Amino acid sequence: MGLDSETKYQSTSEKMFKRIKKYLTLPKERLTLLKYYFYSMLIVHEDMHTKNLSVGTEGKTITMSPLYDIATTAIYQNTLGYETHLPINGKRSNIRRKDFYVLVDIMDINRQIFDQAASFILFNYTHKLPEYFDKLEQEAKIYKKTRSNLSGKKPRLIKALSLAETLTQYHQTRIKQLEKNGWYAQLGVN
Template identity: 25%
Template sequence: MPGVQKKLSLHLFSESGHSRLTLVNYPTGYILKPQVTEFEALPEAEQLVMSMADAVGIFTVPHALMEQNGQFAYITKRVDRKFEKDTIKMYAMEDFCQLDLRLTQDKYRGSYERCAKIIKKYSSRKGLDMTEFYLRILFSFVVGNSDMHLKNFSLIETDEGNGEYVLSPAYDLLPVNIIMPEDKEQLALPMNGKKMNVRRKDFLIFAQTCGLSKIAAEKMIKRLVSQKVKLIKLCRQSRLPEHLQENLIQLIEKRTAILAG
C-alpha cells in the first residue's frame, strides 16, 4: 500500500518485571501500524493474510493484532536485530531494490524473473529460498496481494557479520485487491510478461526460472489449492469486517479455481 500505511518504531522496555512499548530513546525492535483513514481495516487485513501465510507454510516475521479503545493496530517484530540482555545483535538486511541497485521509486520496475536471479546470485541456500519465493508468489496471487514489489522481498544475514544471506521471513502481506478493488492488476511485477490475466500455465513456466521441475511446481500448486477451506475458515474467524471477508473469500475461490486449471 504505497504511501498509505503509517509506521511507528517501538522498543519493548522491561523494568521491575513489567514490560511496555515505548516510542523514544531506545533502539527499536517493533513496528506498529495503526488504522488509517484512507482505507478500511488495514491492520485486520494484514494480520489475517500474515496468518494465512503461516497456515500454508510460509515463513513470516512475528506479528499480532492489538486492540485499544475499539481500534486495532498491527504490530510486527523486527528480524534484523536481536536484543540479548545489554547487547544488540544487528543483522544486515537488504531488500531487492537495493540488491538490484535501484532507487526506491523504481520498486515496481523489474519482474519476478529478475527477483529469482537476485536469489540465485546472493542467497547461500538457493534451492530452499527459490522454493519459498515461488510459494510466496503463488500465495500472493491466491489472496489478492498485488503489491509484492521489489522492496517487499529481502535477504538477511544468517548471523551478525558472517556475510551469508538467505531470504528473510515474509512481511507486508495484504489483500490489496480487496482493499483497493479499483486495482485490477493481479501481480505487482510481471511474471512470464504478465501482471493481469495470469493463468496456471504462467506459474508452471515461471517455475522453470526458479529451478523447479514441472512435477514439483504442480505439487506445490495442488497443495496450496487444497488449503482453500483452511484459508476461508481463517477469514471467517478473523476481525476483518464481514463484507470484506465475503469479498476475500470470493477472490480466493476464483484464484484457486484458476490454479486448479
C-alpha cells in the same frame, strides 16, 4: 537490484528472480521464494514489489527472510486490479500455471515439486482460510465510496460491510477466478 523506493515497481518478476537466484544457492530456499510469490499472487497482493522480498544469512548460507508487508489488496477500491504488480511472463492479471512456470524454470525447481507445494497452498487458501473470517471482530467495517463525478461532487460513503463479510465475498470471487484460470484442475485441488 539497485532500485530505490520510487522505482521499486519498475521491473519484472523474471528480472527479480534472476537476481535473487544468484544469492539463493539452495534449492530449498529457491522453492521457498516460489511459494511466497505464489501465495502473494494467489491472495492478489498488488503491492508486491522488489523491496518486499529479502534474504538473510545463517552463517555462510543465504536464506529467504520471512514474508512481510503482505495482505490482499483486492478489497480496496483504489487498486488497479492486478494479481501482481511486477509482471510474470508479461502479465499482471489472469496468471496461469504456464506463466508461473517461467519463474519455476528460472529457479531451476522441478515443476512437479512446485506443483505439490502450490497445491498445498491452494488447498489451504480455499478451505482453511475461510475458518478465520468468522473469527474476525464484526465491528471492523469496510466502507465503499461513490466516485467523484464531472459536476465536482465529492465521493461519499455508500456502504459498510464487516471485514469478515468483505473478505468472504472477495474469497468466493477469487476462487472463481482461479478456477477459470485452471489452477484447481491443473493442481488437482478440489
